[in-house]
Amino acid sequence: MANNRINDTGNVFLESITDFNNVSTSTMVQSNCMSITFINKGDTIVNINSLQLAVNETIEVAQPNTFIDRTQYQISFASGGVNNNCLVIRILPKNQS
Numbered sequence: 001m002a003n004n005r006i007n008d009t010g011n012v013f014l015e016s017i018t019d020f021n022n023v024s025t026s027t028m029v030q031s032n033c034m035s036i037t038f039i040n041k042g043d044t045i046v047n048i049n050s051l052q053l054a055v056n057e058t059i060e061v062a063q064p065n066t067f068i069d070r071t072q073y074q075i076s077f078a079s080g081g082v083n084n085n086c087l088v089i090r091i092l093p094k095n096q097s
Contacts, residue, residue: 014066015094023086026076031069033090035062038073044081049074053086068093 016034022041023029029036037060040046040053049071053059063069077084 017092017094019090019092021088021090023075023088024084026074029073029075029088031061031071031073031090033069033092034067035060035091036069036073037061037087037089038075039087039089040085041087042077042081042085043083045078046084046086047074047076047078048086 019033021029024042037058038046038048038053039058040055043055045055046053048059051059061069061071075086075088077086
């Protein structure tokens with residue numbers, strides 16, 4: 001691990017992968033990531049584990065340091081929309097991709 005430390009600061013830098021996924025139907029998303037962002041790009045309310053995201057609203061869940069979020073996020077859409085679209089962006093440790 002000593003090779004990963006920069007200038008003895010104690011900071012360890014991990015390699016990561018950025019994963020993009022457009023969700024248009026109700027589904028479960030397993031995070032398994034360091035950071036996950038939900039962006040409502042559609043024309044109706046998106047529900048993320050019962051949290052409502054208005055059109056063009058964003059929520060990010062980021063873990064400190066090298067922690068991994070293992071939450072299962074249920075994505076669903078309010079009725080009446082024509083264009084259901086939730087962009088999900090995950091920052092994954094390289095070994096989790």
